[in-house]
Amino acid sequence: MPLDWIMGLAGGVLIGTAAAIFLLVNGRIMGASGIIGGLVDGSGRHDWMERAALIIGLVLAPAIATIVIGGSATHLTGNWAVIIIAGLLVGVGTRLANGCTSGHGVCGISRLSLRGIVATVFYIGAGGLTVVLFKHVLGVI
Numbered sequence: 001m002p003l004d005w006i007m008g009l010a011g012g013v014l015i016g017t018a019a020a021i022f023l024l025v026n027g028r029i030m031g032a033s034g035i036i037g038g039l040v041d042g043s044g045r046h047d048w049m050e051r052a053a054l055i056i057g058l059v060l061a062p063a064i065a066t067i068v069i070g071g072s073a074t075h076l077t078g079n080w081a082v083i084i085i086a087g088l089l090v091g092v093g094t095r096l097a098n099g100c101t102s103g104h105g106v107c108g109i110s111r112l113s114l115r116g117i118v119a120t121v122f123y124i125g126a127g128g129l130t131v132v133l134f135k136h137v138l139g140v141i
Contacts, residue, residue, distance in 0.1 A: 016110070019102065019106050019107050019110070029103050030054075030102055030107060031099045031104075032054075032100055032101075033094035033095065033099060033100035034103060035055065038051055077141045079141070082140060093123065097119050104120050104123070
């Protein structure tokens with residue numbers, strides 16, 4: 001089995017386990033956009049340390065794994081304007097959808113939430129259309 005598949009499977013198991021533990025311990029969905037949003041808009045002041053620890057872990061864990069195991073090639077564009085605009089649009093989209101891949105995709109689908117399933121179908125579809133448009137039609141990425 002190729003290493004990429006094993007690493008993807010391991011990452012999925014870790015994300016699912018973390019989401020389940022977060023739900024069991026806190027009684028809340030582990031949606032990264034909601035956790036970050038609470039830090040940005042101030043609505044998460046009462047548990048800011050927990051939110052900050054989760055975000056730091058989301059950044060540090062892959063960084064440490066890359067150092068220990070080694071990174072893999074990426075096909076990310078080198079155009080910083082595209083990267084920044086894409087990041088901002090993802091942030092706006094997750095706030096409009098009241099969730100992101102970890103909230104709707106991992107937690108919502110696993111709980112058989114209709115809202116999570118519908119949101120996931122729409123953002124995966126929108127992502128696919130965006131790639132087709134910006135890569136194959138416009139040639140930007």
